[in-house]
Amino acid sequence: MSFAQSVRTCLGKYADFDGRGSRPEFWWFYLFTTLVNLVLGIPYYALALAAAMVTDSGLVSVLMVASIVWLVLWLAASLGLFIPFLAAGSRRLHDSGKSGWLLLLFLVPCGGLALLVLWLLDSSPGENFFGAPAR
Numbered sequence: 329m330s331f332a333q334s335v336r337t338c339l340g341k342y343a344d345f346d347g348r349g350s351r352p353e354f355w356w357f358y359l360f361t362t363l364v365n366l367v368l369g370i371p372y373y374a375l376a377l378a379a380a381m382v383t384d385s386g387l388v389s390v391l392m393v394a395s396i397v398w399l400v401l402w403l404a405a406s407l408g409l410f411i412p413f414l415a416a417g418s419r420r421l422h423d424s425g426k427s428g429w430l431l432l433l434f435l436v437p438c439g440g441l442a443l444l445v446l447w448l449l450d451s452s453p454g455e456n457f458f459g460a461p462a463r
Contacts, residue, residue, distance in 0.1 A: 331356045338416045345428055349419030350462040354447060357416045361409045368402040417447065422458035424449040 329337070334356030338349075375398055379391035418428030426446055433439030451461060 329353050329356065331360070335360045338412050341412070341415060341419075343411050343415055345415050345418045346422075347419055347459050348423040348451075348456075348462040349416055350423060351420070351447075351451065353462060354416050354420040357413065361413050364405055364409060365402070368398070368405055372398045372402055417443070419462070420447050422456075423451045423462055425452040425456045425458075 329350060329352040334353045337353055338357040338360075341347075372395055375391055375395035379388050379395055382388050382391060414431060417431055421428050421430055424446065426449075430443065430446060433442050454461065
């Protein structure tokens with residue numbers, strides 16, 4: 329599965345927590361969400377840093393407003409990708425025969441590391457409780 333196919337698939341299955349998702353599908357979408365957050369996060373921090381370093385009060389106001397607008401854009405994109413990311417993560421867990429409820433590990437310390445290991449597991453061969461293997 330290519331990068332574009334993965335993004336299309338995961339956004340097309342926006343809140344579909346059923347079925348199975350292949351390893352490439354999940355990791356390409358993970359890369360996409362990371363890139364979106366970087367592309368939107370770096371300018372925000374640059375604007376906020378510039379506002380903190382400038383001494384002209386008029387320019388500070390403009391930079392602060394620009395940084396707040398950029399922050400709202402960044403948060404909207406992040407929140408918009410949050411549910412598809414959870415759905416893709418759940419389908420990836422299903423592919424290795426695990427329950428999607430294991431995503432709740434995000435809520436405990438070091439749970440993200442445990443999820444990373446679970447997402448790296450091989451797919452279970454053949455059909456499992458969650459359906460046929462993902463293509």
